[in-house]
Amino acid sequence: MSDIQINIINKTYPAIEQAEAHTAIADLNLNLKSGEFICLVGPSGCGKTTLLNIIADLDNDYQGSIGLSQQSVRPKIGYIFQNPRLLPWHTVRENIELVVEDPLSANIIDNLLEVMQLTPSQHVYPERLSLGMSRRVAITRAFAVDPDLLLMDEPFVSLDAPTARQVRALLLSLWQQRPHTVLFVTHDLREAIALADRLIFLSASPMSVISEINVPIPRAERHDEAAIEAFRQQLLNDYPAIKELL
Amino acid sequence: MPLLSLLAFLALWQGCAFYINIHSLPTPAVVAQVFWQACSSGQLPFHLGVTLLRLLVSFSIAMLLGSAIGIVLGRHKKLDAFFDNWLVIFLNVPALVTIILCYVWFGLIESAAILAVVINKLPSVIVTIREGARSLDQDLLDMARCFGFSQRKTLIHVIWPQLHPFVMAATRSGLALIWKIILVVELLGRSNGMGYQLHLFFQMFDVASILAYTIAFVGVIQLIELIILKPLDRKALRWRR
Numbered sequence: 001m002s003d004i005q006i007n008i009i010n011k012t013y014p015a016i017e018q019a020e021a022h023t024a025i026a027d028l029n030l031n032l033k034s035g036e037f038i039c040l041v042g043p044s045g046c047g048k049t050t051l052l053n054i055i056a057d058l059d060n061d062y063q064g065s066i067g068l069s070q071q072s073v074r075p076k077i078g079y080i081f082q083n084p085r086l087l088p089w090h091t092v093r094e095n096i097e098l099v100v101e102d103p104l105s106a107n108i109i110d111n112l113l114e115v116m117q118l119t120p121s122q123h124v125y126p127e128r129l130s131l132g133m134s135r136r137v138a139i140t141r142a143f144a145v146d147p148d149l150l151l152m153d154e155p156f157v158s159l160d161a162p163t164a165r166q167v168r169a170l171l172l173s174l175w176q177q178r179p180h181t182v183l184f185v186t187h188d189l190r191e192a193i194a195l196a197d198r199l200i201f202l203s204a205s206p207m208s209v210i211s212e213i214n215v216p217i218p219r220a221e222r223h224d225e226a227a228i229e230a231f232r233q234q235l236l237n238d239y240p241a242i243k244e245l246l
Numbered sequence: 247m248p249l250l251s252l253l254a255f256l257a258l259w260q261g262c263a264f265y266i267n268i269h270s271l272p273t274p275a276v277v278a279q280v281f282w283q284a285c286s287s288g289q290l291p292f293h294l295g296v297t298l299l300r301l302l303v304s305f306s307i308a309m310l311l312g313s314a315i316g317i318v319l320g321r322h323k324k325l326d327a328f329f330d331n332w333l334v335i336f337l338n339v340p341a342l343v344t345i346i347l348c349y350v351w352f353g354l355i356e357s358a359a360i361l362a363v364v365i366n367k368l369p370s371v372i373v374t375i376r377e378g379a380r381s382l383d384q385d386l387l388d389m390a391r392c393f394g395f396s397q398r399k400t401l402i403h404v405i406w407p408q409l410h411p412f413v414m415a416a417t418r419s420g421l422a423l424i425w426k427i428i429l430v431v432e433l434l435g436r437s438n439g440m441g442y443q444l445h446l447f448f449q450m451f452d453v454a455s456i457l458a459y460t461i462a463f464v465g466v467i468q469l470i471e472l473i474i475l476k477p478l479d480r481k482a483l484r485w486r487r
Contacts, residue, residue, distance in 0.1 A: 125485040
C-alpha cells in the first residue's frame, strides 16, 4: 500500500440548541508511511476519534483531504472501535465471517481464532463474553479483512493490566506476521512506546500536531518495562509540553 | 394451572347460563354441539378458511408495505416530516369510513375488501416500524459501513435483527386488529366468511352459532401464536442471555 497523506484544514461540529459550534480539528497534517505503526497520543476529548472516523470515511463533513500517494483505490480498512461493536445476534465466528468477502477464507479465520485464543468460544454469542474477549474478537475481525490500514481507537481501555498486556502481545504478533499501516490512538504513553514506530503528540481541541518522535527502542526489547520507562522519562524531560497532554 | 383456569371458566359459563335465559347464553355443551355440527357440515371450515385467506393476504401486504415505508421514514428525517401529518390523518380515519368508501369507489368486490383492510392496518405498521428504524444503533451501522457491507447485507444482518421486536409488536397488534376489521368488511359487502355468517346468525338470533364461530376463530389465532409467532420469537432471540 502507498503512503497516506492526511490534511485536515478544519473540522467543526455545528451548534445544536444550547451547545455552541465547536472546532475539533484545525490545520492537521500527517503522513502515514506504508507498514508503519503510529501511535496518536493526546488528551481525552481532543478529537482523536473524530480523526479516525474521517480517515475511515464515516465522517465527510470537514474541509481538507485524505490522499494516497500512488494509488487511487481506497485502502482496505480495519477499524477497532473503542467499544467492540459486535453484532450480538451473531456468534463470534459469524461476526468475523461477515466482514470477509472470500468464501474460501475458513482456514484464515481458523488460524486467526487460534492465534487470538478464541477457538473454544467461536460459537458463543457476544453477550456471554467478557469485555476482554469481546475486544479480542473485534481485533480478530479487523485482521480478518487483511487491511491495508488498521485504525485502533483506545482498544485496550478499561481492560485490566494483565489482559491488556496479553492482547497487546497478540496484536504485535499478528502485525509482525503481516505488516500494514497501523494508527493506534491512546493516552497511555507507556503503551504507545511499547507499540509504536513513531509517536505523534496532539494538542487539545482544536486538535493539531505538537510533535512527532520516532521510538528508537528495538522491537525485541519492547517487553522490557525498564527500557520503556527510561525512554518515557527522557521524553518528559526533553519535551515538557507532553506532560500537559497526559 | 391453565387447564384448571379453563375448567373454572367453563364452570362459570355453565352457572351463568343456568340463571340467564338459555337462548341468550347457551350452555357450553350446546355450543359444543353446534360447533361439531357446523364442522361436520363443512360450513364452519369453509367460512373460516375464506376469512383466514383474506387475513393472510391483507396482513402480508400491510406488513411488507408498512415495514418498507416505516424503515424509509425512520431513516430520512425530511421525508418523515413531510408524511407525518398524512400518517396522523390515516391513523384517525375510522375503519368503517374506509370500508364504506372502498366499497362505494370500487364496488362490492374482493380487492376492495382487501384494500379496505390494508388501508386500516398500514398506518399503525408504519408508525411501529418507524420507531424501530429511528432507534437503530448508529455504532453498528457505522461498523457495517466501515467494513464495506453491501446494502443487502446491512439490511439482513444489522437492521432487521434490531427491528425484530418492533415487527413482532406490529404482527401481534396487527393480527388482533385485522381480524376484527375483516369481520366488518365481510358483514358489509361479502357473501361468505365469518363476518357474513355472524351477520346471518344475528338476524336469526342464533347465539349458540355466534359463540361456536367465535371459539373457532379464537382457537385459530391462538394456534398462530403458538405454532408460528412464539417459535419465531425463540429463534430470533436465542442470542440473549
